[in-house]
Amino acid sequence: MGETRPRVRTHTGLILKDTLRRFMAAVCLAVWLPLGLGCSTSDLSGATSGATGISLSGTQAGNTSSQASAPTGAATPESEPQIPDPGAGASSTQPTSGPGAAVAIAAGSRWETRAYVQNPGSSPTVVIVGGMHGAEIAGFTAGDEVQKITVRNGRLIVIPRVNVLGIKNKSRAVEGTGVSDCNRGWPSSSSEAPKGFLAQEVWKFLVEQKPDWVIDMHEGFAFHLESSWSMGSSILYCSTVGPTPPEVDSMLSAVNKPITDPQHKFSILRMALESCMSGSTGAVLNARSMIVETTRPLPLSERVNQHVTIVRQLLSELQMI
Numbered sequence: 001m002g003e004t005r006p007r008v009r010t011h012t013g014l015i016l017k018d019t020l021r022r023f024m025a026a027v028c029l030a031v032w033l034p035l036g037l038g039c040s041t042s043d044l045s046g047a048t049s050g051a052t053g054i055s056l057s058g059t060q061a062g063n064t065s066s067q068a069s070a071p072t073g074a075a076t077p078e079s080e081p082q083i084p085d086p087g088a089g090a091s092s093t094q095p096t097s098g099p100g101a102a103v104a105i106a107a108g109s110r111w112e113t114r115a116y117v118q119n120p121g122s123s124p125t126v127v128i129v130g131g132m133h134g135a136e137i138a139g140f141t142a143g144d145e146v147q148k149i150t151v152r153n154g155r156l157i158v159i160p161r162v163n164v165l166g167i168k169n170k171s172r173a174v175e176g177t178g179v180s181d182c183n184r185g186w187p188s189s190s191s192e193a194p195k196g197f198l199a200q201e202v203w204k205f206l207v208e209q210k211p212d213w214v215i216d217m218h219e220g221f222a223f224h225l226e227s228s229w230s231m232g233s234s235i236l237y238c239s240t241v242g243p244t245p246p247e248v249d250s251m252l253s254a255v256n257k258p259i260t261d262p263q264h265k266f267s268i269l270r271m272a273l274e275s276c277m278s279g280s281t282g283a284v285l286n287a288r289s290m291i292v293e294t295t296r297p298l299p300l301s302e303r304v305n306q307h308v309t310i311v312r313q314l315l316s317e318l319q320m321i
């Protein structure tokens with residue numbers, strides 16, 4: 001990302017090495033991207049074009065020397081539990097009990113999803129989103145779990161399964177809208193409209209809520225510190241909203257505490273996240289926004305637990321729980 005290479009190389013070995021590297025990268029992209037499996041650096045190339053560059057902070061700062069590798073270990077994920085089929089209506093996919101009041105977004109449409117709101121009128125406002133990418137089961141499973149957390153202060157808003165048709169189809173796309181990736185096409189200014197009906201309805205809701213914090217829960221297909229092409233096990237903090245707050249360092253410490261393999265630890269990556277929902281809530285709404293990526297080879301329960309740990313740590317830091 002952001003790499004510059006000379007156009008002409010005279011050394012045969014360098015040419016062969018570069019050709020081989022490009023070939024391997026092309027193979028990875030050709031096989032992996034169409035499957036829509038997880039989030040990667042390539043996947044976020046559009047999102048990072050305006051970034052000030054990736055930097056690492058927290059306990060993994062400086063640990064960036066790992067080599068990119070083909071997703072050999074990531075190609076055999078665990079057997080996942082069955083994802084319930086929501087059928088024609090979206091409502092059956094939504095959690096039915098929890099402390100928050102349910103609010104319909106895109107109400108009455110086939111894209112209808114629900115936000116669960118606790119303590120309206122209180123502050124700060126924390127928004128947690130799951131299910132943007134329907135194949136990333138840990139994101140929306142964690143959404144269902146986070147929706148059960150009761151806060152004593154502040155306002156917690158959880159949208160556990162934002163892209164219900166994507167979840168049904170195990171897809172990044174938003175069915176019936178022409179949007180091939182639910183986490184692209186979000187606005188970079190208040191005068192811009194998001195791409196597609198679902199994003200427009202969600203954006204309208206988010207603008208009304210004026211969030212102070214936003215966490216969008218995803219998963220990658222390999223550990224970022226082992227394979228830099230994947231975003232697995234990282235907190236992608238929106239770089240347009242100032243320095244990384246201490247709360248995010250605390251979230252990093254909490255999730256890394258039980259992880260013994262240094263290559264499997266989370267790191268903080270600072271990115272503009274342009275055209276992603278988190279980038280837009282950062283740039284346009286000035287929210288402290290981030291994407292959290294767990295890593296798919298880990299058991300689902302562990303990935304969900306990591307998401308929940310990160311969310312709970314933020315809520316604890318904000319004295320909401």
Ligand SMILES: [Zn+2]
Nearest residue numbers: 039133218219
């Ligand atoms: Zn994703």
